[in-house]
Amino acid sequence: MHASPESPAPPALDWLALIRPDLERVEGQLQREAVSAIAAITDINHYLQQGGGKRLRPALLLLAAGACGRAGGELAIRLAAIVEMVHSATLIHDDILDGAETRRGRPATHRKWGAQASVLAGDWLYMQSFRAALRERNFEILEILIELTQKMVEGELRQREMLGTVVAPAEHRELIERKTACLFAAAARLGALAADASPERQRRLGDYGRHLGMAFQMMDDILDYTASEAVLGKPVGGDLREGKMTLPALYAYAGAGAGERAQFEQVMRDGNYAGASFEAILNTVRRHGGLQQARAESRREAELAAACLPDLPDSPYRAALALLPALAVERES
């Protein structure tokens, strides 16, 4: 389904339409993989699946496969389901550890099934993703997946250690890489692998995914300050309240005075905005250019992502990949 080199790019590319039928096949695959001998696990999996996630990672994988000349292949569908399962497993465990009340506007898994069943359902889902990967009888896929999950778990633990503390932006960047970007990298890379792309092209698409993931997560952290609650679907300012100093806060903190710094610390210590209002914090973040610097860095990552694409042949899939970084940093939710 390559566009010929002469065909002009559509004026407003509906990138989602390109892969909508494939994403539906991914849903079918997820449904099949969700079934356990233990009813509660199946229930939790289906609850998660119906939660209306954006399926960004499967979409990325499918687009990468398409851009490498093999749109809609069976292997890409199966791998897309696998990366989504990994993502779901991390969400279950993270929500428990965060004590999150909601996820995508509904009660978090552990609020409905309890922390105990949810820890185990998360374990099960990790293993199910490995089991599905094992069926492919391809060591490279397993290698990518196992390295990925371990890196993500290490990232989550590192985040716990950093809670309530102020770290250097570089250290925070490493955290984002582990928590978000390496799964985006794996998704894009596995898409290229599913299309039998050259190792070099797989690597480049992995880099694309990594930069896209960095841009995406930085923007997420910015939106936690700037979005409205209605748009975000959860209270703003949640990161700081949970003790997480993200880039906007870290950059502002670096330039802030002692009194302003104390406000950040108080919110993290109290776990609420009773002692220092969200408005006061947001003003500080703005005043010291925290949002501006974080946005600049997010855009830089988006540019680095786009720069990984030049050697791909022209196609609507490539055009979609070229569009995503800009969408990631210009979105409002």
Added chain:
Amino acid sequence: MHASPESPAPPALDWLALIRPDLERVEGQLQREAVSAIAAITDINHYLQQGGGKRLRPALLLLAAGACGRAGGELAIRLAAIVEMVHSATLIHDDILDGAETRRGRPATHRKWGAQASVLAGDWLYMQSFRAALRERNFEILEILIELTQKMVEGELRQREMLGTVVAPAEHRELIERKTACLFAAAARLGALAADASPERQRRLGDYGRHLGMAFQMMDDILDYTASEAVLGKPVGGDLREGKMTLPALYAYAGAGAGERAQFEQVMRDGNYAGASFEAILNTVRRHGGLQQARAESRREAELAAACLPDLPDSPYRAALALLPALAVERES
């Protein structure tokens, strides 16, 4: 290191001495596999390793490999470390879910590092075991391991669902199989695999491990009623207090009157022996033959285990495997 068929079995076989040097190599391997980029994970792993576990599963694997004619091979050492890592990962998560205070006489991991870090350290350890298995470039090993871990996680969840309830002994047996026996089965089978034994012999040794594990766990459940606290290293009667009706209780309950039954239910509901003393419960368990029936069943499993060995060539390793089932059901702690 086969004994010739003529050599008589030693009068009292020191089975542990047979594999002591190999178990030390397993410790070295565990030490190397324990290292993560995140210090807390490495610390937790080393804490667990130094906890003085009995290394039953690695021992079983090493003996099985020896009995199949390849004692002390490198692959067996590595696989033995892997099964111990899987075992440790399940212990970490189970202790958190049980709210256990201690493990092997020391504070449980989550008492020292908190539940959050411990959940993640357990995740990491599962993944590290898969990663180590992946290095072997053998799909069969991965298959055994992933199926195993998923079955164990399902068993743990099933146990949660059954807490505080009275189930049929057959259902409890399935639980034991998932929680304990399938890891014993995998260990024995992997030992045979490491020795390049025939598929039939691998299967038979897997069955051996399964029956041994059943016998072992049933005896554990009996000891929770009959051992002294000093010998057991933890308070007796813990299972019932935690809401777990094991075989001795289930058999006794089946024959008990309404008043006696109410006592079991009260302990499980209260989570302590204030309303019905441990002595009263133990008397009921004895009176209705709960211990006797559970012991008989444990011995039956031990016999089934021993019956899986006949086709193995004579050797000290085979003799050790023949001895273990009896040891498992005659032990006092």
